Amino acid sequence: MKTRLLACCESIELLKRIPPNSVNLAYIDPPWIAAQTESHHDLLALYLHTAALCKASLTEEGVIVWHAVPHLVSDTRSVLDRVFERDHFETEFVLKRRQGTQQPKFLTPGHSNLIVYSKTGKFHYYSPTRALLEGEQERFNKKDSAGRCYRLDSLLTAMNRPSMSFEWRGQTPPSGRSWRYSQDRLEQLAEELRIEFGSGNVPRLKRYMDESPAPPLDSVWDDLVLPPAERAAAGNRPAQQPIELAERILNAFTKVGDTILDPYCGTGTLIVAAELLNRQWYGADNDPAAIETTLARLHSASTGLDEPIISTEIEPFDVQHRLSELLKSYKVDHDPHSADTHILAKRDESKVLEFKQTLSLDLRTRKKEAHIGTAVLKTVAAFLNSDGGTLLIGVADNNEVPGIEPELAELFGGNRDKFLLHFKSLLKDNIGAEFYPLIDQRIVLLDDARVMRVDVQPAQKPCFVGDDFYVRTNPATDKLQGPTLIKYVQQRFSDSQQ
Secondary structure (H helix, E strand, C coil): CCCCEEEECCHHHHHCCCCCCCEEEEEECCCCCCCCCCCHHHHHHHHHHHHHHHHHHEEEEEEEEEEECHHHHHHHHHHHHHHHCHHHEEEEEEEECCCCCCCCCCCCCCEEEEEEEECCCCCCCCCCECCCCHHHHCCCCEECCCCCEEEEEECEECCCCHHHCCCECCECCCCCCEECCCHHHHHHHHHCCCEEECHHHCEEEEEEHHHCCCCECCCEECCCCCCHHHHHHCCCCCCCCCHHHHHHHHHHHCCCCCEEEECCCCCCHHHHHHHHCCCEEEEEECCHHHHHHHHHHHHHCCCCCCHHHCECCCCCCCCCCCHHHHHCCCCCCCCHHHCCHHHHHCCCCECCEEEECCCCEECCCCEECHHHHHHHHHHHHHHHHCCCEEEEECCCCCCCCCCCHHHHHHHCCCCHHHHHHHHHHHHHHHCCHHHHHHEEEEEEEECCEEEEEEEECCCCCCCEECCEEEEEECCEEEEECHHHHHHHHHHHCCHHHC
C-alpha cells in the first residue's frame, strides 16, 4: 500500500487497510461529540474500533498519541487500557488553550490532553524542549561587540580538588574551592575571548544565550500559539492546532523516514508537518472540503511535493484487518447494552445475548415465515421479563455473520427502513407499543455485513406474546405457564406493577 496517501473516506475504512506493523506513530484527534443519530456508546465504540485497528498497524516500537478533551479523558483512557493494556500508558501532556479577551464561562476547561500509549513499551522518546522564557532571557544581560547576548558565570566550583587549585593569571581559588577547568582549557577559553576579566582581574566565563541548551518541556505545554496565517490557511476552524505542535509530537516520538498515521486529519496539520519533517504518512477525513484544504496546504508548503506522489484513492479490496478478529479477545462490558457489537458477535449466547439469522425469512425456502418472526418476538419478550439483553439479527449460532442483506434483498427490496418498520410492526401487533421505550433497534456494520442490533431493557410489568409468557434461562427462551408463571410474576413484579 502506498504511503503519502490522503483519502476522503471514513477513518475506519482507511484503518482497515493499513499494513500490519508498519506505522511508527498514530495520531488520533477523533470527534468529541456523538452525531445526532448516535449515542455516547456509539462514540466510544468508534474509539474502540480506532484503537484496535491502530494497534494492529503499529510497529513493535510504535506509539499512539490520542487528543482528548477533559470530559472524555476518563472514557478514552478506559478504551486505551483495554486495547493497549494499562501498563503501556506512558504519559499525558496538557495543552493549554490560549484564552481570548472575552471572559470565559465559569469552570470552562481551558485545556485539552494528549494521551500516549505504546504498543509494547519499547518506544523511542526524544525529549522536546522549549524556548527561553522572557525572565530567563533577561539573565543574559550583556552584549559583545557583535551584539550577541551573554551572561557571566563563575569559573570556580565548590569542591576542594588540589589538582585544580593552581594559580592562573594571578588568581588562586580560595580555600575549599577549585577551578572548573584545567589550565590548558582556561587558556583556550581566554584565547577564544570566552573569559571576561572584571574588577580585581577576576575571570568569569561568558555564556551566550544562543548557545544555551534549550530547557526541556514538562507535561504542560502552554507555549504554543496558532499564527493567524496558519489559521486562515486551515479555513479558520475553531479546533485548529498549530503546525509547531504537530512538529513537536513528531520530533518527540519519531525520526526521519518513519511512517505516521492520522485517520482524522481534518485540514492536515499533522500531515503537513510530517511532509516538512521527511516522514511518510497516511491521512484521511470524511469531509471533502477538509481534504481539499489539506492538499492546498501541502502544495503551498516548501516541500517540493510532486502531484503524482499523493494518492487520494485507497485500494478497495486491500483490507488488512478485520475488526471482529481484533476485538474478539476483549472482555464484554458488565452492561450488555454498552458492549461493542463486534465483541458480542464473537461471544456465546447467554441469558443476555441471543443470535438470529433472519427476522422473517426462511433461508431454505426463501420465503417469509411467521414462525421465524414469532421466535424473534419470544426473545424480545423474554428479555423484557428477565434482566434485559441484546438480540443480534444477521448472526448465526456459530458466530458467522451472514448479515441481513439476503433478507433485505428478498423481502424488502434492499430498503433498510422497510426492514426496521417491519420489526416495529411486529412489536406493535404482538407485544404492544407501551414497551417501545425499552427497546432500541439499529442497523450496524460488522466488518462487511450489516446486522440489526436490538437492545432490550428489563420491563416493570409482565409482557406477553399473545397469551404466552417467556423468560430467559441461561442461553434459552422458556415458556412459563400455570403455577410456575404465577409464582414468577409475583416474585419478579410488584403488585402495583401488574
